[in-house]
């Protein structure tokens with residue numbers, strides 16, 4: 001009996017030592033602590049408006065992270081299976097171009113009618129009737145890592161975000177746990193075909209939009225719960241300032257609305273479990289070493305919220321699915337002809353909601 005107890009204790013000790021070594025010496029992250037924003041959700045009007053969406057293309061798309069509707073009313077999205085899909089104005093769907101990728105994210109349509117899409121692995125791709133080509137894969141000799149969202153300026157420049165030079169789309173949560181700034185804001189020049197770094201050391205830079213006057217870029221830093229402006233013109237050119245901070249969740253994609261305000265999709269990164277993890281680098285290392293554990297604290301698939309933000313940073317209105325019953329993990333909100341179109345990494349459809357009827 002004694003021998004049995006001794007053997008059990010030895011086994012437990014070995015397990016403890018193995019886990020300790022794993023956490024201390026082989027953890028994939030070297031984390032910092034992260035302070036959560038104060039509770040700002042309570043100041044918003046709670047609602048369940050995102051539960052009233054019409055589901056477009058249900059079953060035809062997988063995890064459509066971003067949406068663009070061109071001036072003719074054709075909707076574009078990228079599916080997880082690599083298909084770029086179009087929904088024509090009469091509601092019919094077209095599987096337009098297939099890309100060998102499961103990591104397509106933000107997209108935009110240029111003034112020339114080409115589609116530009118971010119591939120988290122390959123970089124920036126241009127898609128046209130002629131085919132698909134990589135237009136930006138490197139910056140300053142290094143591979144572009146985790147391109148996420150792109151917008152075109154009227155001079156043809158493409159501004160885009162690169163979330164993390166350390167982690168990728170399939171382990172994005174490690175960047176959140178590490179809470180160190182590995183992101184970049186980049187510019188692709190279509191005349192020289194060169195890509196340059198506008199800003200470095202950003203905190204999970206996600207969505208990028210351009211203001212109505214094109215005097216600044218608005219870009220979101222997900223685990224900093226804020227978006228900032230990067231001035232393109234005027235006396236503040238080349239500088240940044242906070243656009244909106246202390247958001248009630250982590251901002252994903254951002255889109256300009258026709259009235260000059262912005263739509264920001266928010267990811268649920270303020271769960272009690274994540275808040276607890278961010279108080280200890282040891283807890284973070286432990287979870288990063290055993291990735292299955294992240295499922296116990298991840299709230300991104302349990303809720304959805306989008307906010308409409310004025311250029312001065314004030315929240316005008318919000319749309320929620322507080323329990324994630326119909327939509328969760330909404331990553332993009334795009335306004336077109338008084339309707340809001342919603343993309344999500346956790347649905348097999350695009351959500352559509354009439355703006356005027358929904359919010360009065």
Ligand SMILES: [Ca+2]
Pocket residue numbers: 066067068106107108149150253
């Ligand atoms: Ca976009």
Ligand SMILES: [Ca+2]
Pocket residue numbers: 065105106148149206207252253331
């Ligand atoms: Ca995104």
